[in-house]
Amino acid sequence: MTFDFDLFVIGGGSGGVRAARIAAAEHGAKVALAEEFRMGGTCVIRGCVPKKLMVFASNFAQSVEDGREYGWDIRQNGFDWSKFRPRLDTELDRLEAAYRRTLHNANVTVFDSRAVLDDAHTVRLADGSVKTAKHILIATGGHPFVFDFPGSELAITSNDIFLLDELPKSILIVGGGYIACEFACILNGLGVQVTQYYRGDQILRGFDDEVRGHISDLISKQGVDLRLNADVAEMQRNEHGVSVTATDGGIHQFGAAMFATGRIPNTLGLGLEDIGVKIGKRGEIQVDEWSQTSVPSIFAVGDVTDRINLTPVAIREGHAFADTVFGGNPTRADHDQVPGAVFTQPEYGYVGMSEEEAQKEHRIEVYATAFRPMRGAFIGRDEKVLFKLIVDADTDRVLGVHIVADGAGELIQLAAIAVKMGATKKDFDRTVAVHPTIAEELVTMRTPVRTA
Structure with a gap:
């Protein structure tokens, strides 16, 4: 044919x-x-x-x-x-x-x-x-997916946010995944009054639990009104924007409501x-x-x-x-040890397993530290960065790296090379630190904070 x-x-x-x-x-x-x-x-x-x-x-x-x-x-x-x-x-x-x-x-x-x-x-x-x-x-x-409920047609999504003629003075963001959290931080940084509803107990489901709590605290301290175990029951249009009835019965007014509830x-x-x-x-x-x-x-x-x-x-x-x-070269896409970044403020970079994933399959040691970086500490800012290594206690191989800090997306790309190559904790330990940087924590953590 x-x-x-x-x-x-x-x-x-x-x-x-x-x-x-x-x-x-x-x-x-x-x-x-x-x-x-x-x-x-x-x-x-x-x-x-x-x-x-x-x-x-x-x-x-x-x-x-x-x-x-x-x-x-x-x-x-x-x-x-x-x-x-x-x-x-x-x-x-x-x-x-x-x-x-x-x-x-x-x-x-x-x-x-x-x-x-x-x-x-x-x-x-x-x-x-x-x-x-x-x-x-x-x-x-x-x-993007928006579930059906009374007034759901009034919702905007991440597809629409770039096309707005003007930014609203206030916005409700519904969802707790990375898209919702990223836009909560973005719009908050642009001066929009942001409220975020998530129906679960903690944002960023599927990511490392310690990181989830850390980012949740940071988002709240930066001014996002983060409300967990909260969802929308109904929305109505009015002259001020959108009137939102929450599942707890409360009624709140927002300039717009953006749903980031999955794709x-x-x-x-x-x-x-x-x-x-x-x-x-x-x-x-x-x-x-x-x-x-x-x-x-x-x-x-x-x-x-x-x-x-x-x-x-x-x-x-x-x-x-x-x-x-077409090339005569049978090739499978490699889906193992794929790094990623969540562009909250600060960013979250990750590669490999979370602590929860790792302890299901391995006996692990967890190395973690949270501290105020020099740049912020100097001027009295109290936001802390987080560095975390998940290590196989039997083989010493690094199973996961998690970083919450400015530039974490850039940092994790380099850490991902080491993890992909099968680096051990001893490999990290024998690497000389670059000082003064926040990234030196990756090679200076010597004592596990817990084992599992």
Whole structure:
């Protein structure tokens, strides 16, 4: 059978674009890609990149305050969203253009259209035209989920926050995951009065428990009104914004209400189940270690598979797919010891196991220290950073590293190399400290604070 393309990619995010580029430019495949919204996907257009730029913007309030304490004569007149927003839009336009240029240079045919599957080798575009391909890759990502309740249509999500014409004076953020906590810190830093509801006992479920408590305390001290075991029962629009009735019966007024209550894969309406592609309970495409679905010609990478929903992981999965299918080099994406960062203020960087995970499988020693860093201590700030190592007591191997500090995302990238290489606590101990830095704590902790 003759096909129009060797590969048809549905989704122009990081994973899909990487797969298309490698298959075409490095392995000589004839490739097409369809994207119904903007090239770049969640990360570039409505996720990591604009969020990190907002993190940068929100940090300046504390920096200005610190500068004054250090002796600088600095005036602060507040944050001007109307100045920041156009620059943000311009940067996202630049990045989208770069993604398009990458595909063009790789000779990938781009369709700015929604695409659905008719069968295992056939894609139908929004204009009704049909394209065939020997292989199809689904890389459609995910989207924010808002549960249904009276007034739920009034909620905004992380997709919307970058598009606001102006920042509200107050906002309710619902959720306790990393997206909710990041935006609580961002908006608080930009001068918005922030209240955060989370229905559980502690934020950041799934992360290390000691870290969760530490960050919760920091967020509260910085001015976020964090309310645990709290949720929304109803919302109504009024002239001041949104009136929110909490599950405890209390009624509160906010300029806006942002829900960060989870994300689900973008699989609805793609025609996947009709052609035999197995879908999980959350709508995720089920794949094997080669990112292959239950239909041999169809593969999936990135958040749509709901494995590890991080941009670098999607990129690795897309690259591995292209090398395997078109490069003659069978490659599995490595999902072990994947580092990550939560961009709260301060940041949380992590790699490997949490204390709770490790003690289920290993006899462990825990090395941890919390202290006021020099920069803040000098001017009387009482916020503490946290450094934590989880060590296998039998092999001495470092199982996990957790850092809560300014720049933790940068620090953990380097620590992750050591952990990935199988470094032991003795390897950390024999590494000379860089002084004076906060990072020297990684190599100067000598006595475990507890064992389990």
